[in-house]
Amino acid sequence: MPDLRGTGRSAAREDIASYHCDRAVDDMDALREHLGLERTDLLAHSACTNLPLLYTERHPAHVGRLGPITPSVVAVGVTTTGDVRRETARLRRGEAWFPVAYAALESMVSGRATTDSRQEIAPFRYGRWDETAQTHHAAGSAQRNGEAAAVFGAEGVFAPDATRTAPAVFGQPVLLLAGKVDPTSPPPAAAETARLFPRAEPVVQPAPVTFRGSTTPTVSRPPLRPSRGERARPWRPSAPGRGCPPGPSAPGGCTHEASAGAFTGRSHRRARYCRGVRRRPLPPPHTIGRTSTRELRQG
DSSP states (O other): OOOOTTSTTSOOOSSGGGGSHHHHHHHHHHHHHHHTOSSEEEEEEGGGGHHHHHHHHHOGGGEEEEEEESOOOGGGTOOOOHHHHHHHHGGGTTSTTHHHHHHHHHHHHTTOOOTTHHHHTGGGGBSOOSHHHHHHHHHHHHHOOHHHHHHTTOTTSOOHHHHTHHHHTOOSOEEEEEETTOTTSOHHHHHHHHTTSTTEEEEEESSOSSBOOTTSOOOOOOOOOOOTTOOOOOOOOOOTTTTOOOBTTBTTSOTTOTTSGGGSHHHHHHSGGGGTOOOOOOOSOOEETTEEHHHHHHO
16 A cells, blocks of 8 residues: 555655645556556545546556545545535434534534534544544544645546546446445445446445444455456455465465565465465565565565
8 A cells, every 4th residue: 555645654745736636646657567567456545535536537447446435536526415414424313422523514514614623523434432443543633644635635636527437438346335324425425426437336334434443343345346357256264375386485385474474364365376366476675555575575
């Protein structure tokens, strides 16, 4: 997962216009070329779901499958009315924090937001507003680049009339995930966006999807259908190394066996090598997100 400009290990910029969403499209394509990928699947969350939509408009041949999670799809002109947000929020009116959070939401949809409103509506983003959720929210607020966030979707960045034409001719699978009680990205917005694509499926989970919370019951996560020419292979737990090419550190095991850091455990079992599917080797060491492939290999 890459760190966009001004976030994580990516340096802050003096020119705040470089934080615009459309500028990140070229960054994403440069990363794809660096990884040696002809086509890549794109998974995005919240406001960043606008980025793969712009990328699909400019580089449709390089996109495999799309997975927008709680999409904020201003890029294609999909908006959510205040009445829809209020109706969705009222589904949680039995919770202790609801009066304060709903008042903050009301102030935001009516154009009377204060500096505290964004913090006060935070419980709507979580499955349970417990101590773990509050700690998580506080940590996220401290890490947020407010300057970058403020201009990410600034006026003039998006051209919805032009971008809306791209989904109509995008023939790959799309899975849009929304939360039934999430007023920040309610199900109607996901459904409207799904109708723009010929092969899209909107999925609504009973809990908020933004941050479900550690105590929220697990719900099903339907997989994306395979791209054309790709055989469907449902995920299943497997022993590390099954079906993988032999590795020097573990004869008969895979090349990223237990010492391979992030490839152990759940993510290791999900790796295509470990499901017996042939795939090109890892590219040369490169920085992506918060680590590099060399660090992954060394654990």
